Amino acid sequence: MLISIEIMLLAVTLLIILSSFSFDDILGQTYGIYIIAIAGAESAIGLGILVAYYRLRATVAGFLGRKIVTGDNYLVMFIGWEGVGISSYLLINFWFTRLQANKAAIKALVMNRVGDWGFSIGLWAIFWTFGNLDFTTVFSLAPFINEELITIISICLLVAAMGKSAQIGLHTWLPDAMEGPTPVSALIHAATMVTAGVYLLLRSSPILEFGSTALILITWVGALTAFFAATTGLLQNDLKRVIAYSTCSQLGLLFLVCGLSQYNVALFHLVNHAWFKALLFLSAGSVIHAMNDEQDLRKFGGLSRLLPFTYSMMI
DSSP states (O other): OHHHHHHHHHHHHHHHHHHHTTSOHHHHHHHHHHHHHHHHHHHHHHHHHHHHHHTTTOOHHHIIIIIHHHOOBHHHHHHHHHHHHHHHHHHHTSSTTOHHHHHHHHHHHHHHHHHHHHHHHHHHHHHHHHSOOBHHHHHHHGGGSOHHHHHHHHHHHHHHHHHHTTOTTSOTHHHHGGGSOHHHHHIIIIIIGGGHHHHHHHHTHHHHTTOHHHHHHHHHHHHHHHHHHHHHHTTOOBHHHHHHHHHHHHHHHHHHHHHTTOHHHHHHHHHHHHHHHHHHHHHHHHHHHHTTSOOBGGGOOOHHHHOHHHHHHHO
16 A cells, blocks of 8 residues: 555656646745655655564564665665665756756656656565565566566566666656766766666566566667667767767667676676766766866867876776
C-alpha cells in the first residue's frame, strides 16, 4: 500500500511540475514549495516502508550497520536512486538566478521522475511476484517465475534505467544539464548519476537473463542511443554539450553490451568511462576558464600551445 501511495505522489509531482510552466515566477515558486513538500512526504513514506520491511528482521542498529552500507536489496538501491536524482537537480540549478539553469534543472527533474515511475512500478512488481526485495532471494527464485512476469519487471527496470542514464526518448535532460558547474558535470553527469541506470541493469542481470524480450529491447535502445547521440554530438558547437552527447553515446553502448548479456564487459567499460569522461569534463572546464567562460568551439583554435597540460590530459 505504501508503494502504491509513493507511485501516486510521483504522478502528482509530475502534474505539478508540468502545470508550473504556464504560471509566472511567484506562482511557479509556490508550486516549487508544493513539490518540495511532496518530496518530503515521499521520503517519509520511504522511511515507513523501510521500518515496516525490517522490523521483523533486524534491529535499527543492525539495519544501519549492514543493510545501508552493503545495499543488498532493491529498496536500499531506490533510496540511493532518489538521492542522486535530487542532488542532480540542486547542482544543475546551482546558479539559480539564470533562467536557463532553472529550465534545465526542471527538465532533469521531470525526465528522472519518469524513470522513478518505472522503478516504483518495478519495485512493486518484484515484491508482488517474489514476496521479497532482497537480491539473493529474488535472483534465486527468478528461474521459476513465469517469463511474462519477468518481462514486465525487466521492462519497468529498463524504463528506470533509460531515464537515469539518458537513453533515447528520455535523453534531452543531459545536454541541458551542462548549465551546472563543470565539476558537477564531471562528477554527477559523467561518473556517478548517469551510470546508475547501467548499474541497475547489471545488478538485475539474473532477472534479465530470463526475459529474452527485455534483452532485445535493451539492445535496441542502446544501439539507437549510441548512434543517435554520436551523430548529434558531431553537429554541436558548445564544448560541454559535445561531451554530454558523447556520454549519451557511451551509455548507449553500455546498454547494448548489457542487452548482449556481456555484463563483465559492461562493468569494465562502466569504470573506464567514469575515469576518462570525468577527465574530459575537467579538461573542458580548464579550457572554458582559460577562454574567459567561452564555450563556442567555433571561436577556439591553437590552444595546445597555450594549454599544454590540458591538451595532454584530453589526448
